Amino acid sequence: MHLDPCEGIYDNPLLYEKGWNKNLNYVIAVARDGVYDVTKRYTRKWHEVLSRRVITTEPALANILRDITRECRKNFTSEMLLKLDEREKSDAEELDRNLYSKDDASISLPGRQSGDKEWRISRSEFGSDNHCSLSSSSCPVRRCVDEHVTNIDNAFFPVIYQLVQQASDKSQATEVLETLKRILVNLKNSPFKTRRTTINAVSPNSLFSKMLPSFGQLFDALSLKSELGVDGTTNMCIASDPVKTSLALSVVFHALDDLIHNVNNCEKLDKESLSWPLLKQNRICSGFVLASGEELPFGIATSAFDGTRMSKWEEPNGATGCWIIYKVLDNRMHDLVAYELMSANDAPERDPMDWIVEGSEDGGSSWHTLDKQSSQKFDKRFQRKTFEIKSQPFLANAFRFRFLAVRDAKSTSRFQIGSIDLYARTDGVPSMK
Known part of the structure; x- marks a missing residue:
């Protein structure tokens, strides 16, 4: 994936050709499993780029990168090598398809934003005023990656509803939410790729244990699942991608803090309180x-x-x-x-x-x-x-x-x-x- 921390932009590889007006020659990606020529991902003018690639021949470049990659993978298992070969074929097909795809004209890409203005102009990286037509903005259009935030908001509905139905007062409702927070903190403190914690420390007769089924949607939103261990313990662990869980955990802790604050501010925890700001539904996302x-x-x-x-x-x-x-x-x-x-x-x-x-x-x-x-x-x-x-x-x-x-x-x-x-x-x- 393209990532430019100086510009605060990711997954916009055409930024340099389309936004900065740069004439690219080579774009080489370096990874633990090899070295790759990804120039095709960064251009829609491949034939022009080819005419400028004169340091060596294309076959020679491919052989050099292949030798370096082979050295990087010399200790990999055969199973891993097979997966990498499949990924390379898929990536190559995608790169060739992208060469002939049309740009989305609605997505503007700016000139370089980092660095002194005169320096950017001297490097011809200031871009075109065409990207600044909307109320003189020099910013790019950015995509929100926040569907997990909406999923977490929505997932609190069954939890809040059950709290209203079963909690005797606000303090008992707060205790349930604090218990959930402690479990998630333990999960967060465990190893990134194998996050796991037990929830058996909670009394089976507690309100939290009785409400456990109502947390199912929230656990899904956090990419978590519960498993029954061989010793009869109930464990919470990662259900799929650990990155999804990591992103969601940073959101859910803040959401829990806000929910606890709003519960404590309710005059009375009943059906009438199932409204703003305690209940937050239908958050717009991914725009x-x-x-x-x-x-x-x-x-x-x-x-x-x-x-x-x-x-x-x-x-x-x-x-x-x-x-x-x-x-x-x-x-x-x-x-x-x-x-x-x-x-x-x-x-x-x-x-x-x-x-x-x-x-x-x-x-x-x-x-x-x-x-x-x-x-x-x-x-x-x-x-x-x-x-x-x-x-x-x-x-x-x-x-x-x-x-x-x-x-x-x-x-x-x-x-x-x-x-x-x-x-x-x-x-x-x-x-x-």
Whole structure:
């Protein structure tokens, strides 16, 4: 996979040819299992690239890389070598197919963002103004990888519902959630690829044990499964890809903290409490994001939608005005019923104070006002504020936040937000009765 930590961009290999206007010659990938020529993944002008590859002949280059790869694999098992051969054939076929695929014109790729402006211009890597046409943005359109965040939100519904049904009071409900958190902490502290913990330390007569079936959807969202050991113990372990579990765990701990906080803030834990902010359903995910600006590499726009407190979207020049647009995947139409903002980790002077939320039914050509807020104040770090949309229902496939002012624009030029979560109306919400 293409990854550029300086630019904060991944899986966009055409960035250099299309965005930076570079004339590529060789792109070589180095891995533990070999060395590979992946230039075809980074170009749509292969015949032009071939004309510039004059250091050696193509067969000679292939032989050199093959010899290095063979040396890297000399201690591999035959089974592993067979799998690698199959993967190489699949990768080669994919590379050849991609050479003739058409670019998605809707996805803009910017010139180089890192480094001094004059230096970038001198290297002819500044790109074209064509990529900055939307409200003068120099940012690329970024894809949100956050389906796991939505899955976790949805998976808490059966848990909360059972807590309402079975917990005698808020303290007992909190105890169940704290028990779950301790189990997940033990799991997180175990080895990455073989994460495993036992849940038998919990009393079989406890409310947690009785509620265990209601955690099934949540365990699925975390790519976890329960197994019965030969000694009769019940273990929790990884169900599939350990990377999925790792990403999801970073989100679920923060979600649990918020849920415990909201349970404690309920006047009474009953069916009437099965609403905002305790219950969060139908979070919109996997869309595309474009912003007026961003801080590389740790303050990129998609950080506002990744479900974790460890990141934030930061706009270096946004104190007196900035914007962020969220385009829904596959142009699906949604009626926004609520959204939630979370303050970032530091610098309260950069918090949003005044903003407007808008929806578009035509992908961003025209905008309809959904909500306005002014003089809002976040009292602490990582504080979540939920806002329900009071305007008439409006189906939209894009949403825009126009942040008009931060808390103290006199002391900073920057804007920051820890997270933005969008929630849609749907007929598919499980019944609360």
